[in-house]
Amino acid sequence: MKVMVGGTFDPFHDGHRSLMGRSFELAGRDGEVVIGLTTDQFASRKLHQIRPFDARKKELIDFITNQNFTAHWIIEPLGDQYGSALDADFDAIVVSEDTLPVAMEINKLRRERGKKKVDIHQITCVLAEDGRWISSTRIWRGEIDVHGRLIK
Amino acid sequence: MKVMVGGTFDPFHDGHRSLMGRSFELAGRDGEVVIGLTTDQFASRKLHQIRPFDARKKELIDFITNQNFTAHWIIEPLGDQYGSALDADFDAIVVSEDTLPVAMEINKLRRERGKKKVDIHQITCVLAEDGRWISSTRIWRGEIDVHGRLIK
Numbered sequence: 001m002k003v004m005v006g007g008t009f010d011p012f013h014d015g016h017r018s019l020m021g022r023s024f025e026l027a028g029r030d031g032e033v034v035i036g037l038t039t040d041q042f043a044s045r046k047l048h049q050i051r052p053f054d055a056r057k058k059e060l061i062d063f064i065t066n067q068n069f070t071a072h073w074i075i076e077p078l079g080d081q082y083g084s085a086l087d088a089d090f091d092a093i094v095v096s097e098d099t100l101p102v103a104m105e106i107n108k109l110r111r112e113r114g115k116k117k118v119d120i121h122q123i124t125c126v127l128a129e130d131g132r133w134i135s136s137t138r139i140w141r142g143e144i145d146v147h148g149r150l151i152k
Numbered sequence: 153m154k155v156m157v158g159g160t161f162d163p164f165h166d167g168h169r170s171l172m173g174r175s176f177e178l179a180g181r182d183g184e185v186v187i188g189l190t191t192d193q194f195a196s197r198k199l200h201q202i203r204p205f206d207a208r209k210k211e212l213i214d215f216i217t218n219q220n221f222t223a224h225w226i227i228e229p230l231g232d233q234y235g236s237a238l239d240a241d242f243d244a245i246v247v248s249e250d251t252l253p254v255a256m257e258i259n260k261l262r263r264e265r266g267k268k269k270v271d272i273h274q275i276t277c278v279l280a281e282d283g284r285w286i287s288s289t290r291i292w293r294g295e296i297d298v299h300g301r302l303i304k
Contacts, residue, residue, distance in 0.1 A: 022271070026178070097269075107276075117249075119174070120274040124259075 001091035006036030013146040036078030092119035153243035158188030165298040188230030244271035
């Protein structure tokens with residue numbers, strides 16, 4: 001099936017690894033994964049500094065090409081919360097716990113536009129050693145590394 | 153992976169077909185699907201008459217055995233909204249649009265019990281010819297058949 005997923009992926013941590021892994025699993029061997037990568041302008045709303053689009057894209061490509069994924073994939077710039085997800089024909093969107101409301105909003109907006117709703121796959125956030133979510137913000141603050149290990 | 157799904161499945165319609173198909177797809181070739189089938193007592197809260205547990209179970213088994221599913225599967229009685237989903241070790245729950253709140257409640261209750269949260273896969277309800285959801289209630293009312301075709 002055709003799956004969409006999105007993010008800023010900076011730095012690329014174990015939660016992103018889980019999100020991407022599940023997206024490709026769900027797409028299936030011959031499916032397609034469309035990865036929306038936030039533009040620098042859209043990502044600038046984050047509370048911490050973000051590496052440039054091309055650097056983030058390179059890290060994402062490096063990750064994907066090192067896996068045994070067989071589905072087709074494409075990275076497209078995500079200039080807002082929705083990107084092409086409001087109009088594209090696809091089957092399912094993969095989100096994490098914190099972005100489930102965006103997926104529900106996408107379906108609401110698709111419906112208003114006369115587009116069919118898509119299935120929503122919500123993965124549980126990966127936990128750090130301390131039982132709290134791994135997040136880019138926590139990594140940026142120096143609390144944990146990309147695998148959720150506490151930095152003493 | 154190990155997937156849980158539940159329902160009354162009476163009559164077994166195209167929405168159920170989609171729910172079961174996706175559950176097995178998500179479980180994967182060597183995964184497991186636990187199907188909670190509502191008990192007669194729990195199902196009696198429905199607004200229309202429900203066939204007995206054994207008749208519903210037989211129809212479900214007939215459907216499953218006629219597919220090319222390879223994952224292991226088991227049918228267990230569901231005596232309330234949650235069944236074994238609050239305590240069992242599993243990976244993902246498959247729900248439709250109308251039962252997403254139950255899945256979210258299950259995660260909340262699991263968390264309170266110190267169990268890890270599970271991933272949630274919400275499929276879009278299958279639409280009848282008239283663009284409204286296929287539902288057992290509509291079939292029971294004689295509006296549509298199990299494939300969502302309007303009954304003149």
